[in-house]
Amino acid sequence: MLRVEHLTKVYPNGTVALRDISFEVSDGEFLVVIGLSGSGKSTLLRCINRLIEPTSGKIYWNDIDITNASPSEVRRIRRQIGMIFQQFNLVKRSSVLTNVLSGRLGYANPWLSLLGVWPAEDRQKALRALERVGIADKANQRADTLSGGQQQRVGIARALMQDPRLLLADEPVASLDPVLAHSILQYLEQLNKEGVTIICSLHFLDLVHRYATRVIGLKDGVKVFDGLPTEIDRARFKEIYGEEAQEVRAASL
Amino acid sequence: MDKAEQQPTKIVIALLSLLLPGLGQVLQRDWKRGLSVFLAIATALATVTWYGKRGWYIAVIFLWLWNVWDALKMPRGAPVVLAVLLWLGMAYGIGWQVTQVNPMALFTNTERAQSIIRPMLQPDFFTARKEKHEGWVEVQVPCSATPPRAEKTVEEIHIRVQPDCGNLNETLIVTADGLWPSAPTEITWMTPIGDVKLLGPGNNQMLVVETDNEGRLSAVIQVPGSALAAAPDPTLPLPHRVYLTQTRPIGGMTLSTNGQYVIRGIYETLALALLSTLIGAIMAIPLGFMAARNLMGGHPLLVGVYVVVRTVLNIVRSIESLILAIIFVIIVGLGPFPGMLALAIHTTAALGKLYSEVIEAIDPGPIEAIRATGANNLQVIRYAVIPQIIPPFTALTIYRWDINVRSSTIIGFVGGGGIGFFLYQWILIGDFRAVSASFIAIAAVVMILDFFSAKLRERLV
Numbered sequence: 001m002l003r004v005e006h007l008t009k010v011y012p013n014g015t016v017a018l019r020d021i022s023f024e025v026s027d028g029e030f031l032v033v034i035g036l037s038g039s040g041k042s043t044l045l046r047c048i049n050r051l052i053e054p055t056s057g058k059i060y061w062n063d064i065d066i067t068n069a070s071p072s073e074v075r076r077i078r079r080q081i082g083m084i085f086q087q088f089n090l091v092k093r094s095s096v097l098t099n100v101l102s103g104r105l106g107y108a109n110p111w112l113s114l115l116g117v118w119p120a121e122d123r124q125k126a127l128r129a130l131e132r133v134g135i136a137d138k139a140n141q142r143a144d145t146l147s148g149g150q151q152q153r154v155g156i157a158r159a160l161m162q163d164p165r166l167l168l169a170d171e172p173v174a175s176l177d178p179v180l181a182h183s184i185l186q187y188l189e190q191l192n193k194e195g196v197t198i199i200c201s202l203h204f205l206d207l208v209h210r211y212a213t214r215v216i217g218l219k220d221g222v223k224v225f226d227g228l229p230t231e232i233d234r235a236r237f238k239e240i241y242g243e244e245a246q247e248v249r250a251a252s253l
Numbered sequence: 254m255d256k257a258e259q260q261p262t263k264i265v266i267a268l269l270s271l272l273l274p275g276l277g278q279v280l281q282r283d284w285k286r287g288l289s290v291f292l293a294i295a296t297a298l299a300t301v302t303w304y305g306k307r308g309w310y311i312a313v314i315f316l317w318l319w320n321v322w323d324a325l326k327m328p329r330g331a332p333v334v335l336a337v338l339l340w341l342g343m344a345y346g347i348g349w350q351v352t353q354v355n356p357m358a359l360f361t362n363t364e365r366a367q368s369i370i371r372p373m374l375q376p377d378f379f380t381a382r383k384e385k386h387e388g389w390v391e392v393q394v395p396c397s398a399t400p401p402r403a404e405k406t407v408e409e410i411h412i413r414v415q416p417d418c419g420n421l422n423e424t425l426i427v428t429a430d431g432l433w434p435s436a437p438t439e440i441t442w443m444t445p446i447g448d449v450k451l452l453g454p455g456n457n458q459m460l461v462v463e464t465d466n467e468g469r470l471s472a473v474i475q476v477p478g479s480a481l482a483a484a485p486d487p488t489l490p491l492p493h494r495v496y497l498t499q500t501r502p503i504g505g506m507t508l509s510t511n512g513q514y515v516i517r518g519i520y521e522t523l524a525l526a527l528l529s530t531l532i533g534a535i536m537a538i539p540l541g542f543m544a545a546r547n548l549m550g551g552h553p554l555l556v557g558v559y560v561v562v563r564t565v566l567n568i569v570r571s572i573e574s575l576i577l578a579i580i581f582v583i584i585v586g587l588g589p590f591p592g593m594l595a596l597a598i599h600t601t602a603a604l605g606k607l608y609s610e611v612i613e614a615i616d617p618g619p620i621e622a623i624r625a626t627g628a629n630n631l632q633v634i635r636y637a638v639i640p641q642i643i644p645p646f647t648a649l650t651i652y653r654w655d656i657n658v659r660s661s662t663i664i665g666f667v668g669g670g671g672i673g674f675f676l677y678q679w680i681l682i683g684d685f686r687a688v689s690a691s692f693i694a695i696a697a698v699v700m701i702l703d704f705f706s707a708k709l710r711e712r713l714v
């Protein structure tokens with residue numbers, strides 16, 4: 001279970017990206033965070049695994065205080081939390097297999113991993129992860145030779161290597177076409193059914209309706225909505241996205 | 254307010270512009286234009302005066318008039334093209350005169366050109382393989398009371414000189430057998446300290462005698478007048494040698510002496526370039542990190558290091574490696590070492606700058622992603638940073654080696670070793686066959702290297 005209490009983030013330049021955010025996520029939820037560009041979605045997700053240092057507030061992961069954890073504890077917590085990104089964030093010049101294996105770094109022997117030596121079981125695990133996302137045949141290609149959809153699947157395979165209990169997905173489909181978007185989200189849905197908690201930021205409401213079990217809406221760093229996807233009606237939508245907003249559907253793109 | 258808006262009258266503007274170019278424009282609040290006009294006319298005036306090319310004052314005068322016209326036509330101004338053309342015309346004209354461009358010289362000196370080009374068409378690289386047949390005998394100069402018998406057999410060549418000794422310019426008779434039959438034989442004199450003297454007419458030509466068909470030979474020689482020139486005590490009888498040498502081609506080609514020097518020079522150049530590139534690259538890595546803005550932010554101390562390293566790199570980089578080489582030749586003496594030092598230092602600065610640009614261009618995404626997996630800092634560097642920088646670092650380093658090979662040929666000219674050193678000597682003594690051999694060798698090496706480095710870099714990027 002993840003508990004966020006009074007989380008605030010102020011960037012050094014004075015931008016208040018998050019303002020007193022509190023919520024809880026139970027195990028097995030598929031929580032979607034929505035909000036306009038700049039509303040603080042990325043900041044929120046990165047505070048959870050401390051890629052960004054929160055300014056104040058607390059985050060508890062299974063009753064461990066993430067915000068107060070020492071660097072080595074942070075690494076131990078991070079390895080249970082997978083993360084995928086809008087820009088995939090693969091190491092472009094490395095092979096697909098190396099990219100996937102790097103998901104295992106939190107568990108691997110530090111010295112052997114620095115030499116690039118991986119135990120056979122990790123390699124098999126990586127190949128299984130690639131098989132699972134349907135691109136086992138690309139294992140030895142350079143990551144940047146893959147299409148966007150394939151790269152995001154490598155990103156998922158990398159996260160799978162962590163045996164994650166929680167998966168953070170920051171706009172995982174914003175760079176993909178609608179068909180690919182569904183296929184990627186279906187992988188996440190499947191993981192979710194296997195018990196992985198998912199926190200995912202999304203832009204398209206039809207995707208939210210289709211995959212979310214719960215939705216949080218952010219506006220200018222403030223939580224303005226917390227409820228079921230079905231509760232987002234026109235009024236709510238305007239509240240989150242502003243008066244002029246028109247609903248855009250991924251399917252209509 | 255009203256006063257500030259008031260514009261000076263046209264006449265005033267024209268007069269002021271005439272007085273000081275650019276003033277009219279400045280008065281009409283176009284600072285930049287005024288300054289540019291002033292600088293253009295000032296530089297033109299200075300150039301013409303400096304080089305004393307009076308005729309070009311006409312360009313300055315026109316520029317000056319243009320400036321008045323421009324001031325009157327503000328804010329749109331006069332056509333800038335005119336001024337630019339005037340200025341450039343003056344600059345090129347003077348440049349043409351001071352560099353003494355004289356295309357006719359290319360044609361009037363054909364005689365000299367031919368004496369250079371003809372030997373260059375026969376590069377001195379290979380020579381026919383030859384076999385040598387050589388014998389010698391010792392002759393005492395000057396004569397003592399009991400000179401040893403001047404007779405000796407070396408490799409079945411039997412030589413006898415009569416009399417057994419001689420004083421300067423005395424005549425000796427050489428007879429020999431056991432030589433190759435019917436073949437030209439060179440007869441030379443060697444003093445005890447190893448000076449070779451020619452025995453042909455005037456003592457400055459080779460004496461060549463043909464053997465008969467049984468390999469016998471007889472010849473009359475004179476003890477060279479300079480045989481005792483370098484002897485410590487000219488009255489002390491010492492053994493001098495008379496050499497008989499035969500050579501004949503045995504088919505095939507081999508490297509000539511100069512060809513061997515070319516190979517040695519090229520090898521030295523490549524090694525010099527490789528070593529200096531390697532040393533430079535190793536030193537450039539830490540400097541590259543220190544000169545990368547994205548790493549050196551935050552703490553004032555880091556920013557200070559960044560500024561210092563960056564400045565030093567820029568200064569050193571701007572010094573030609575040739576100049577560095579001259580300095581090091583003065584410090585450590587001639588040879589490949591000063592050349593290597595110069596190239597290594599120049600390479601350090603150049604690569605340091607390029608490396609820092611690679612580091613600044615690192616994609617932060619993968620770093621974030623690897624950190625998110627729970628990796629420690631070293632693992633982040635190993636898996637997210639190094640894969641991003643190694644290929645461009647390698648490509649830049651290979652490219653630098655390429656450049657260094659070219660530079661080191663030039664650096665040899667100032668005594669920095671390698672092929673350039675030999676080339677310079679050959680140009681000085683006018684051995685244009687050797688010069689052309691080294692040209693060809695340099696061109697071949699540079700082309701081959703160029704090809705492979707391009708291929709390699711293609712694969713890395």
Ligand SMILES: Nc1ncnc2c1ncn2[C@@H]1O[C@H](COP(=O)(O)OP(=O)(O)OP(=O)(O)O)[C@@H](O)[C@H]1O
Nearest residue numbers: 011012013015017036037038039040041042043044
């Ligand atoms: N490193 C930073 N320094 C200063 N301000 C930042 C930084 N990162 C983000 N911000 C600001 O914080 C606010 C929230 O940014 P964030 O990236 O979390 O928004 P987002 O909802 O993810 O937007 P998007 O949909 O465009 O990704 C924005 O106003 C942004 O400009």
Ligand SMILES: [Mg+2]
Nearest residue numbers: 041042043170
């Ligand atoms: Mg974002």
